[in-house]
Amino acid sequence: MAGRIATLADHGAQVLGPPVKWRPRQLTTKEKLEIVVRQLGKEPGGARLNPLDGVQFDHDPALQRRRWDEQAKDTIPPSCALDFIIALNKPTHGIKTANVDVPEIAKLKRLEGRAGQKKPKRKIPGQKLRSRPLLKLNRGFR
Numbered sequence: 001m002a003g004r005i006a007t008l009a010d011h012g013a014q015v016l017g018p019p020v021k022w023r024p025r026q027l028t029t030k031e032k033l034e035i036v037v038r039q040l041g042k043e044p045g046g047a048r049l050n051p052l053d054g055v056q057f058d059h060d061p062a063l064q065r066r067r068w069d070e071q072a073k074d075t076i077p078p079s080c081a082l083d084f085i086i087a088l089n090k091p092t093h094g095i096k097t098a099n100v101d102v103p104e105i106a107k108l109k110r111l112e113g114r115a116g117q118k119k120p121k122r123k124i125p126g127q128k129l130r131s132r133p134l135l136k137l138n139r140g141f142r
Helices: 029-038 090-112
Strands: 055-059 067-069 074-076 085-089
Touching: 029 055, 029 085, 055 090, 085 090
Parallel strands: none
Antiparallel strands: 055 085, 067 074
16 A cells, blocks of 8 residues: 555555655756656647746646655655656646635545644533523512
């Protein structure tokens, strides 16, 4: 199971992604060009890559969803493995990250107990509301 990519399906086993402050090394220009050429200058959906709008390189699956290899000090698969990086236009990358990656990473953290909340919420003590006694209605004043 060490060579598998972490998915939400295997949330029973602790995934333990990369450390919080860890960042992968920068891709070289040669690596970026190799990715764009491999994709024939198009996004996976078929849209043409537009360098004027900005081309960004997306890790798929996201780095936080990958297992951490303590010996290599890198993710499994390696963070800069070109087979797991795709070139996307900047707007497409923003949509994919917001709609797919962020919710899945948050769910994975919640399932593993790595979310920010360490202890359960406490009920705030306060005065209990008193029930009002029934008022007898008088038909008139004396």
